[in-house]
Each structure stands twice: as C-alpha cells, then as structure tokens.
Amino acid sequence: MALQYPLLFPYGETSYHEQIAYHNNTGRRQTNRAVEEQRLKWVRAHQNDLRIDLYNNICDTVTRGDTRASSIGKRIVLPSSHIDSPRYMIQNYQDDMALCREYDNPDLFITFTSNPRWPEIDGMLYYIEGQKAPDRPDIVARVFKQKLDELMRDIMKAHIFGKCQAGIYIIEFQKRGLPHVHMRIWLTHEYKCKSPSDIDELISAEIPSQIEDPAGYKVVTEYMLHGPCGGNNMDTPCIIDRKCSKHFPKPYYADTTIAEDGYANYRCRNNGIKVIKGKATLDNSFVVPYSRYLLLKYNAHINVEWCNRSRAIKYLFKYLNKGPDRATIVIQENLTRTGESSVETIIEMFSFDIHFSQPSVLKLSYHLPNHHTFTLHDSESIPTLLHREDTQWLSTIVIKEMMFNQWFELNKRDPNAQKLTYAKIPIHYVSNQTTKTWEPRKQWSCIGRIVITRP
Structure with a gap:
C-alpha cells in the first residue's frame, strides 16, 4: 500500500529516529523535504489511534497494523529498537x-x-x-x-x-x-x-x-x-x-x-x-x-x-x-507450516x-574538563548541527553531560552531598533538567551506576 515501508537495520546501526533522510532524487521529480518530518508529525498526532486489528479467518503470524484516521488511511509499521543486541x-x-x-x-x-x-x-x-x-x-x-x-x-x-x-x-x-x-x-x-x-x-x-x-x-x-x-x-x-x-x-x-x-x-x-x-x-x-x-x-x-x-x-x-x-538457518521454499x-x-x-x-538505574558519565562527549545518529553531521538555528539538540546533550559538572557545584553548597560518592548521589538527589542542578529527591527511588569508560 502507499507509504508503507519497512525499515531494516541488519547491521545493528541506529534504529528509528526523527531525522531519517529521504533518498536524494536527482531526476526531474526532486524531493522537497530532506527528512521524514511530515510523516513523523502525523504519527505523533495519531499514535493513540494505532492499533492491532483482529482479522477473522486469517491464519498467519504477521499481524496487521491498522489506523483509525480515515483522512490518511495508510497502514504503517513502526520498527522497534535493537533490544536484543x-x-x-x-x-x-x-x-x-x-x-x-x-x-x-x-x-x-x-x-x-x-x-x-x-x-x-x-x-x-x-x-x-x-x-x-x-x-x-x-x-x-x-x-x-x-x-x-x-x-x-x-x-x-x-x-x-x-x-x-x-x-x-x-x-x-x-x-x-x-x-x-x-x-x-x-x-x-x-x-x-x-x-x-x-x-x-x-x-x-x-x-x-x-x-x-x-x-x-x-x-x-x-x-x-x-x-x-x-x-x-x-x-x-x-x-x-x-x-x-x-x-x-x-x-x-x-x-x-x-x-x-x-x-x-x-x-x-x-x-x-x-x-x-x-x-x-x-x-x-x-x-x-x-x-x-x-x-x-x-x-x-x-x-x-x-x-x-x-x-x-x-x-x-x-x-x-x-x-x-x-x-544457523537455511531458507527453503514450500515448507509445511509448523504452527x-x-x-x-x-x-x-x-x-x-x-x-x-x-528502582531504576541512572548511568553516570564523567569526563575531563572541557571534554564533553555526545552521540550523533548515523544520518547527522557535525557541521549541519553546528549551523542549526535552534539549540534544543545541544541543550539536551549539555543537560545530560552537565550532571558530572553540577555534582561539583552541589558539593560546594550542600554539606550533606559531601558525604556521598558520585554513585550514591542519585539515591538522595535528582537532576533537574530545567535548572540544570541537583536537587533533593522527594519521590520515587533511583540508584546510580558509573559507566565504564576507556582510559
């Protein structure tokens, strides 16, 4: 059906993300959009309408994904992340x-x-x-x-x-x-x-x-x-x-x-x-x-x-x-169904x-001064991101990586934090992404784990 396509990642590369690029069509009918933004907006708007329908008298293992929106009427498959890697x-x-x-x-x-x-x-x-x-x-x-x-x-x-x-x-x-x-x-x-x-x-x-x-x-x-x-x-x-x-x-x-x-x-x-x-x-x-x-x-x-x-x-x-x-498997034709x-x-x-x-486990990263690290998708490039007008992507990265820097600031102003190691901080404090500070934890529970890093 129109606009139905699978996304295959056989080599374990990054799976679905918001900036999947369109094929660069160099022919007479050039593609106007650079990434799959319009489709993503529709999925966000109708994600509660996505459902798995029951089909009578259909005996196969592929369950159809159907949508309620009659204005679009297209069936889509949302790929899952590489959870078994x-x-x-x-x-x-x-x-x-x-x-x-x-x-x-x-x-x-x-x-x-x-x-x-x-x-x-x-x-x-x-x-x-x-x-x-x-x-x-x-x-x-x-x-x-x-x-x-x-x-x-x-x-x-x-x-x-x-x-x-x-x-x-x-x-x-x-x-x-x-x-x-x-x-x-x-x-x-x-x-x-x-x-x-x-x-x-x-x-x-x-x-x-x-x-x-x-x-x-x-x-x-x-x-x-x-x-x-x-x-x-x-x-x-x-x-x-x-x-x-x-x-x-x-x-x-x-x-x-x-x-x-x-x-x-x-x-x-x-x-x-x-x-x-x-x-x-x-x-x-x-x-x-x-x-x-x-x-x-x-x-x-x-x-x-x-x-x-x-x-x-x-x-x-x-x-x-x-x-x-x-x-190790062998693919053959005309095999009897096993059920x-x-x-x-x-x-x-x-x-x-x-x-x-x-409780959940919070991964705690660390780095040398002014040596922040962040991850890019396969489809993203550093020059393109540096010249983007909005800084939302950068602020998200900074908030995640600043937890380590803000831990030092927390120790300067809070004597109770000085008694805790970095790994113990998430038990008693939570990282506020708005104020970019560690604040006393009031609900839920969490423990910290310092990630393994190369020398």
Missing part, C-alpha cells in the same frame, strides 16, 4: 549488578511461563472461528503482559513474599514461541529467609495431598512436574549423555537444608504421594519448587527458588541477560517492556 544485554547486566551492590544478593529467583490455555485466551478465540492460540500471537502477548503486570503488583506492592526493596525481570521466548520471564526479587531485611523454616513458608517442592488439598494437587501435577524423562523416554530435550541435565529425579530430604555452595535443598519427603503421567509414575523427586499461592492464582508454570546465599550470583545475572538463542507463532515480534510492536527494573 549484545550491547543492550551487557548494559542490563551492569545495571543489575549495580542493584546487587546496593542491596546485596537477591532473595528469590522466579520463572513465570505463559500458558496458552488461559481462559482469557480461550475466551477471545471463541469469537474467531477456526483459530488456536499459536495463530493469534497478538492475543497471547496481550494476556501474558496483563498477567505479568499483575504478578509484579502482587510481589512489589501486595508483598506476598514480604516487603520488597527491588525487583527486575527479563522476558525471553521459547523456541515454540511462548514467552517466559526470569525475575529477581530483593526483600527487606526483616522479611529475608534467615533459616530453612523461613524458606518452607515461601517455597514448596512436594505434591500436595489430593484429599486434603485437591486444588493444590491439580495445579502442581499439571504445571510443576518435570518430565517424565529418562527410562523409556530418552528423547526429551533435558537428556544429555543419557542423564537429565536438570538433575531429576532429585534426592529425598526430610527437611530443607542449605548446601555449602549456598543453594537450598528443599524438603522433599518420600511420603508415598504419586501421580501417573503417560507411562511414568512420578513422585516428589520430580517436583519443581513453587509457590502455592501463585500457582492457584495464575494457573501456569511458576518456578520459585531461594538464592540469597548463592556464590554464583554473577552467573545468575549473566543467565538473565544472555540474550536470545542464535542458530509456531511470533509472540516476540508482537510484543516489540506493542512496545511492551522486555526489561523491567525497580
């Missing part, structure tokens, strides 16, 4: 380690996986004849985001595990297309697990009694049993060298203990409770640690682990920020956050 993941890792510096090791490691059989998804598919969850990545993405936001409210605001200091998560995507989240939670000192009995109050690793707790038995046996693997089922992905790489079945433990490496061995008793899955009979040794409250509320696979004393804390955060899987969906693409089109951090 190695640089993005490294910066997230450094931000996460800054939280560890401030709050010590996290307390809980939680994995939350989407469930394509959620009633909200089935309810939407009821009105779309002939389609299933893999055919509608837009519906799966929306419901998953709603569930994830509710889960974070339960943890960070409702304090189901106790009062929280901080929390982060990273959204990843399974090879079959379903999204899942890895998150780390920091609890305040009074709610930290100081003994194995405290861990038992938050985490379970046993099958509930079908008679005493039928609801718990149903969700645990449906979502939290590993496998079955091994024995007559050696083709499962977890089998490496004829052994389960996830170390199932687990040993039995009469009580929860903390191993020398800092990991918890959860209570897993041989109490005779079993469940049949296919041809295999599984017991407590195949249970993935969980929170009963979360399972009953969200009806999905939610693995909860205690990790406060782990010695491999850097590895755990590198695991969170490892980025997407990479593979897999592209939820990752839809989540990026909806501009859902892939990385969440609370």
Whole structure:
C-alpha cells in the first residue's frame, strides 16, 4: 500500500529516529523535504489511534497494523529498537549488578511461563472461528503482559513474599514461541529467609495431598512436574549423555537444608504421594519448587527458588541477560507450516517492556574538563548541527553531560552531598533538567551506576 515501508537495520546501526533522510532524487521529480518530518508529525498526532486489528479467518503470524484516521488511511509499521543486541544485554547486566551492590544478593529467583490455555485466551478465540492460540500471537502477548503486570503488583506492592526493596525481570521466548520471564526479587531485611523454616513458608517442592488439598494437587501435577524423562523416554530435550541435565529425579530430604555452595535443598519427603503421567509414575523427586499461592492464582508454570546465599550470583545475572538463542538457518521454499507463532515480534510492536527494573538505574558519565562527549545518529553531521538555528539538540546533550559538572557545584553548597560518592548521589538527589542542578529527591527511588569508560 502507499507509504508503507519497512525499515531494516541488519547491521545493528541506529534504529528509528526523527531525522531519517529521504533518498536524494536527482531526476526531474526532486524531493522537497530532506527528512521524514511530515510523516513523523502525523504519527505523533495519531499514535493513540494505532492499533492491532483482529482479522477473522486469517491464519498467519504477521499481524496487521491498522489506523483509525480515515483522512490518511495508510497502514504503517513502526520498527522497534535493537533490544536484543549484545550491547543492550551487557548494559542490563551492569545495571543489575549495580542493584546487587546496593542491596546485596537477591532473595528469590522466579520463572513465570505463559500458558496458552488461559481462559482469557480461550475466551477471545471463541469469537474467531477456526483459530488456536499459536495463530493469534497478538492475543497471547496481550494476556501474558496483563498477567505479568499483575504478578509484579502482587510481589512489589501486595508483598506476598514480604516487603520488597527491588525487583527486575527479563522476558525471553521459547523456541515454540511462548514467552517466559526470569525475575529477581530483593526483600527487606526483616522479611529475608534467615533459616530453612523461613524458606518452607515461601517455597514448596512436594505434591500436595489430593484429599486434603485437591486444588493444590491439580495445579502442581499439571504445571510443576518435570518430565517424565529418562527410562523409556530418552528423547526429551533435558537428556544429555543419557542423564537429565536438570538433575531429576532429585534426592529425598526430610527437611530443607542449605548446601555449602549456598543453594537450598528443599524438603522433599518420600511420603508415598504419586501421580501417573503417560507411562511414568512420578513422585516428589520430580517436583519443581513453587509457590502455592501463585500457582492457584495464575494457573501456569511458576518456578520459585531461594538464592540469597548463592556464590554464583554473577552467573545468575549473566543467565538473565544472555540474550536470545542464535542458530544457523537455511531458507527453503514450500515448507509445511509448523504452527509456531511470533509472540516476540508482537510484543516489540506493542512496545511492551522486555526489561523491567525497580528502582531504576541512572548511568553516570564523567569526563575531563572541557571534554564533553555526545552521540550523533548515523544520518547527522557535525557541521549541519553546528549551523542549526535552534539549540534544543545541544541543550539536551549539555543537560545530560552537565550532571558530572553540577555534582561539583552541589558539593560546594550542600554539606550533606559531601558525604556521598558520585554513585550514591542519585539515591538522595535528582537532576533537574530545567535548572540544570541537583536537587533533593522527594519521590520515587533511583540508584546510580558509573559507566565504564576507556582510559
């Protein structure tokens, strides 16, 4: 359709920005505008009207972006930023380690996986004849985001595990297309697990009694049993060298203990409770640690682990920020559809956050006197910017880089600031971009991280 075009950045260069240049047409029909300003103005004016429409009887993974404005009537695709690049993941890792510096090791490691059989998804598919969850990545993405936001409210605001200091998560995507989240939670000192009995109050690793707790038995046996693997089922992905790489079945433990490496061995008793899955009979040794409250509320696979004393804390955060899987592929024609969906693409089109951090981390730059640095887009040139009449672009750069200079000024007038290092300043002060000064922080929370700079 007219004025519909993709913007491709295969080499990881700067993505969409406001000064994308038009092609320099040297023929008879010369281009009047130098950059894509008119289109950008229309997008700003109608960004609330952009939506993803539901198309009945269309079974493909490319969801149409439609607009409400009849006066324009053009469909557009807004490209997302390069969020899975190695640089993005490294910066997230450094931000996460800054939280560890401030709050010590996290307390809980939680994995939350989407469930394509959620009633909200089935309810939407009821009105779309002939389609299933893999055919509608837009519906799966929306419901998953709603569930994830509710889960974070339960943890960070409702304090189901106790009062929280901080929390982060990273959204990843399974090879079959379903999204899942890895998150780390920091609890305040009074709610930290100081003994194995405290861990038992938050985490379970046993099958509930079908008679005493039928609801718990149903969700645990449906979502939290590993496998079955091994024995007559050696083709499962977890089998490496004829052994389960996830170390199932687990040993039995009469009580929860903390191993020398800092990991918890959860209570897993041989109490005779079993469940049949296919041809295999599984017991407590195949249970993935969980929170009963979360399972009953969200009806999905939610693995909860205690990790406060782990010695491999850097590895755990590198695991969170490892980025997407990479593979060598071959493109062929006339291949049969596998039914897999592209939820990752839809989540990026909806501009859902892939990385969440609370509190936020402010990157603090520094420089030699009169050696300010700033970044230009690929399409911008220094001579052009220096001769621009407006100075808005320059003031933005100066405000960002002046935080370091204004820190010295803050120390001259505020004795309390003299007691803090540069990295501690954002906890107690906020940079006012209007007055170009550091002012006492009145709300929200933030921690600072000094960026890595070449010598």
